[in-house]
Amino acid sequence: MTQRASASITVDPRAYFGCSFTCPERTEPLKIDGNLKEWGEACHIPDLVGLTAVDAFGEVSMAWGDAGLWLAVEVKGKSTFKVDPRNFWQADCFEIWVDTRDVKDTHRANRYCHHFFFLPGGSGRDGKGPIGRQTTIDRAREQSPPCPEETIKVGLRRLKRSYSMEIFLPAEGLNGYRPREFDRIGFNYVLHDVDHGAQSWSVGRTPPFDADPSRWGTAVLVP
Numbered sequence: 001m002t003q004r005a006s007a008s009i010t011v012d013p014r015a016y017f018g019c020s021f022t023c024p025e026r027t028e029p030l031k032i033d034g035n036l037k038e039w040g041e042a043c044h045i046p047d048l049v050g051l052t053a054v055d056a057f058g059e060v061s062m063a064w065g066d067a068g069l070w071l072a073v074e075v076k077g078k079s080t081f082k083v084d085p086r087n088f089w090q091a092d093c094f095e096i097w098v099d100t101r102d103v104k105d106t107h108r109a110n111r112y113c114h115h116f117f118f119l120p121g122g123s124g125r126d127g128k129g130p131i132g133r134q135t136t137i138d139r140a141r142e143q144s145p146p147c148p149e150e151t152i153k154v155g156l157r158r159l160k161r162s163y164s165m166e167i168f169l170p171a172e173g174l175n176g177y178r179p180r181e182f183d184r185i186g187f188n189y190v191l192h193d194v195d196h197g198a199q200s201w202s203v204g205r206t207p208p209f210d211a212d213p214s215r216w217g218t219a220v221l222v223p
Contacts, residue, residue, distance in 0.1 A: 019217030023222065024064075025222065025223050026063040026064065027065065029065075030063075032166045032168050033157070033166065034156045034157030034158075034163075035164070036164050036166065043063050058199055060201075066179065069098070070169075071169075073094050073191065075162060075163055076161065078161050083120065083121040083131075085131060088192075089192055090192075092120055094165065094190075094192070095115070095117045095191075095192070097114065097186070097189075098187055100174055100186075101185075102218055104186070104213070108211075108212070109212075111142045111175055111176070112144065114175070115134065115135050115136065116134050116135070117132075118133075119131040120163045130165060132149070132153070133149055134173070138207065144175045147169065147173025147174070154168075179221050183220065184219070186218060187216055187218065188202045202215065202216055
């Protein structure tokens with residue numbers, strides 16, 4: 001009697017629908033110091049990881065303005081901190097993808113698509129200063145112009161069992177960013193943690209999907 005091997009295929013439920021959220025406008029700049037007291041509930045990005053078998057361990061927020069984009073991330077319940085600027089996705093890290101034109105009819109990134117990563121450590125004499133950098137997108141038809149690292153602002157508040165980061169990405173470093181004309185931007189994030197694993201929004205960091213702008217969600221920029 002011949003036995004056939006069986007295999008199970010797990011499909012991410014988020015693949016069946018488009019993900020979007022409303023991103024509120026901020027008219028006054030934030031102090032980028034890692035203290036999240038200025039952030040309100042309206043800026044919180046809805047948690048979609050709950051649709052999968054993974055529990056959310058971090059909270060991510062976002063706001064927009066003519067000057068650029070602000071983001072905040074908070075992770076609690078940590079026992080270990082680890083950063084690796086060269087292989088950033090293998091340690092504590094927050095990654096985002098932004099398409100300033102929200103084009104969903106192509107599977108390869110173009111000059112309006114951006115990929116950034118942020119680390120809760122790794123810079124400064126003591127190695128505890130945050131890092132924020134743009135990086136390339138695999139298989140892109142054309143890479144976006146580089147955003148100068150010195151214009152990316154990252155504030156870090158690191159405690160024994162938690163950390164929070166505030167991030168500012170300037171408009172001049174986001175090719176095609178014209179929020180008054182294009183009020184929808186493609187967006188995805190993946191939050192990596194050595195204690196908890198990975199938490200993603202619209203799609204995880206599994207090639208080639210992470211580099212596919214048609215799989216990213218949408219941030220609707222509202223006044």
